[in-house]
Amino acid sequence: MIVNFDKEHPQNIKVKKNKKSRFIKKILIILFFIGVFFILFIKSGYLGVVYDIYKITGHSVARKKSESTINYSKYKYANKFTNILILGSDTDQKFNPQSILTQTIMIASINPYQKKVYLISIPRDFWIKIPNYYQNGGYSKFDTASEIGGISLTRSLVEKYFGIKIDYYAWVGLTGFIKVINTFGGVNIVPTHPVLDWSYPNDLTGNPKLLYSAINLYIPGAPQYMDGFRTLEYVRSRHGDLMGDFGRSKRQQQVLRIIEKKLHTTSTISQIPSLFNKLSNVIRTDMSIPEVIGLAQEGLGIHSSNIQSIILSPPNYSKIAVAYGQDIVEPRWNKINQLFSKLYGN
Amino acid sequence: METRKEKKQRKFKISRIILIIIVLGIVFIIYKYQNVINTILSPKSFTNTQSKYVTSTSYKINGTLYFLKGGNLWSIHGNSNKKITNINNMSDLAISKNGKNIEYTVVHTNYSNLHQMNINGTGGIKITNWINPHIGNEVWSATPTFSPNGLYIAYLTNLRKIFTGIPRASLGIWMIKTNRVYPSYYGETELTIPTKYTGGDAGVTWPNQNFLLYTEYIYTTNIAQPDSQIMLYDFATNTSYPVTPISSEAIEPRLSPNEKYLAFVGRRHNNDSYLYVMNFNLAQILQNTETSKFLNYKNTLKLVNTGINAQPTWSPNSKSIAFINLVNNSFDIAIKNIKNNKFGKIHYLTQNSNIDSTSKMFWF
Known part of the structure; x- marks a missing residue:
């Protein structure tokens, strides 16, 4: 039973x-x-963010064996800084994505202990010796490094010549830059001067026939609102400056600082989801998600007044010269080394 | 035979399965349509509100203030606003002293032209006619200003390159008659030769028949970017005199109608532009000696020393000053009144209106 x-x-x-x-x-x-x-x-939109952020982050570029010979301890306290190599390239359609000209080369160094940031613009025409390069006596302009050996070569050359370890890189193309600015709702800017350019690249029309054509450009000097496209014109134009690239480096740093200021607004955190959603596919970096968040936290804790902008321009840090029929910028290494010792040495 | 208890248990099992299916269904829907849901629920991105309208505040002004927004002419009378034109492409506003005619530029890719019309938006004509074949010649017409007698227009252009063939990457001040008929550029008078590669002169105003006030950009010790100062062009001697020192980084000079005060904007290194007022003494400026130079500038009064400010504009009685101020990510019109020789607090005439801050305003 x-x-x-x-x-x-x-x-x-x-x-x-x-x-x-x-x-x-x-x-x-x-x-x-x-x-x-x-x-x-x-x-909070984080479902989308997790997906989008993976499109931006984690694009690591392997270090080559030759890079291990670099003496990173040249500047005793350099390890207190997190150094990010910021690269801005010309029109994405003009080059193979793996070998692009980097028209903007900038080092952003963040020191969370001393709460200071350096933005150092390296002139694209800096005349440097490039390993295993056999034209022009082995010398070329800095911006060609990424074309010759990709981001890894540019990174190793920055480390070699300036004696600081590059922890991360971040790359943005032209359309990417426009999206970044538009994502931040544009910028309100007090121009450094009116910009008049008689040969501004007309390469963003989408028409391949116009890829190498040029237009006239005029931006008045009055304080004004600029959307992403206008901001790109403002930071990219170089014929309207006495010193070409150095003038635009100054304008690029000005816009970077405006963006940095915008990041300090209280609404930033809540807007991170839409930020990443819009920027996926247009920015690349080898940082991981926690690293991005960590750096953002470190950066947000630093006041704008502690951000120092430096351009390695003539006459202090370089001089204009001609080599192999090209207009070049010859670095004054002794002055540059003094500067870097001062910035990173104590 | 299924007992009542077993029936209950079976129902309970079924309801659990249904519940799990519903949960899984919700999870699937959320996953599948996360972008749509995110769009609806997540906060909006950084915005610069581009409203089609001008929102007036309750503050009333005496007279009528004209300004540009979204490529159109607007006015505020008292505290009510009015859209006067609907052509969407106006920039660089100028209004004749009698308040009857307006001048403006229309910007195209590669070039820009001066246009003129009546204050009510009728009778539009073209004053210059640079056309697309000028690519490479970079002919621009910008920032027109009427002479007080209404017979001439001073404006910025780079005609110098047409005549000399040398690119200067700078706009200089030229003068033409208001009754001029395009297309010829003969008969134009060149007033200033701008410094090369600075973008050129800017912010021209013609407050008195005898002189112009404008901004000059010039390279000094900082060769990466030019500095700026306010200059006075004297028609009697065809000479320009400095009103502020180069280190002032001053732009956008505006003389009060009683010619006693000069308002201007000072650019500051942290992407700010402050508003200043100084006494104006023409004789002292024209004297231009080391002892007389910049005497009034040394006693400049700082009216607004925070944020971005632009386009100071005096009231007809010289007792109020309107200006464009960046507030809540929007360029809006603000007013400061003078009472007992002191400037009072800021009153806003508009809010969230995104006024065109590159164009002058006019107050009648």
């Missing part, structure tokens, strides 16, 4: 009922947490 304990022992019935109610409770708790999880993540 099969004994039905449920029927015969009310105690057992109670145990089973308790089991059921515990199971229901568990289900409800799980459902509650699933609900909370999704509400939180959807409300």
Whole structure:
């Protein structure tokens, strides 16, 4: 005979009922947490962010064996800084994505301990010796390094010549720059001067026939609002300056500082989801997600007045010259080394 | 035979399965449509509100203030605003002293032209006619200003390159008659030769028949970027005199109608532009000796020393000053009144209106 304990022992019935109610409770708790999880993540847009951020981050560029011979300890306290190599390239359609001209080469150094930031613009025409390069006596302009050996060569040359370790790189193309600025709602800017350029590149029309054509450009000097496209014109134009690239480096640093200021607004954190959503595919970096967040936290804790902008321009840090029929910028290494010792040495 | 208890248990099992299916369904829908849900629920991105309208505040002004927004002419009378034109392409506003004619530029890719019309938006004509074949000649017409007698227009252009063939990457001040008929550029008078590669002169105003006030950009010790100062062009001697020192980084000079005060904007290194007022003494400026130079500048009064400010504009009685101020990410019109020789607090005439801050305003 099969004994039905449920029927015969009310105690057992109670145990089973308790089991059921515990199971229901568990289900409800799980459902509650699933609900909370999704509400939180959807409300803040993080589901999209996780996907988008992976498109931007983690594009590591392998270090070559030759890079291990670089003496990073040249500047004793350089390791207190996190150094990011910021690269801005010409029209994405003009070059193979793996070998682009980097028209903007900038080092952003963040020191969270001393709460200071350096933005150092390296002239694209800096005349340097490039390993395993056999034209022009082995010399070329700095901006060709990425064309010759990709981001890894540019990074190793920056480390070699300036004696600081580059921890990360961040690359942005022209359309990427426009998107970045538009994502921040454009910039309100007090121009350094009116910009008049008789040969501004007309390479963003989408028409391949116009890729190498030029237009006239005039930007008045009055304080004004600029959207991404206008801001690109402002930071990219170089024929309207006495010193070409050095003038635009100054304007680039000005815009970077405006963006930095915008990041300090209280609404920034809540806008991170849409920020990443819009910037995926147009920015690349070898940073990981926690590194991006960590750096953002470090950067946001530093006041704008502690950001120092430096351009390695003539006459202090370089001089204009001609080599192999090209207009070049000859670095004054003794002055540059003095500067870097001062900046990173104590 | 299924007992009542078993039936209950079976129902409970089914309801659990249904519940799990519903949860999984919700999870799937959320995953599948996360972008749509994100768009609806996530906060909006950084915006610069580009409203089509001008939102006036309750503050009333005496007279009528004209300005540009979204490529159109607007006015504020008291505290009510009015859109006068609907052509969407106006920049660089100028209004004749009698308040009857307006001058403006229309910017195209590669070039820009001067246009003129009546204050009510009728009777538009073209004053210059640079056309697309000028690519490479970079002919621009910018920042027109009427002479007080209304017979001439001074404006910025790089006609110098047309005549000399040398690119200067700078606009200089030229003068033409208001009744001029394009297309010829003969008969134009060159007033200033701008410094090369500075972008040129800027912010021209013609407050008195005898002189112009403008901004000159010039390279000094900082060869990466030019500095700026306010200059006065004297028609009697065809000479320009400095009103502020180069280190002032001053732009956008505006003389009060009673010619006692000069308002201007000072650019500051942290991407700010402050508003200043100084006494104006023509004789002292024309004297231009080491002892007389910049005497009034040394006693400049700082009216607004924070944020971005632009386009100071005096009221007809010289007792109020309107200017464009960046507030909440929007360029809006603000006013300061003078009472007992002191400037009072800021009153806003508009809010969230994104006024065109590159264009002058006019107050009648």
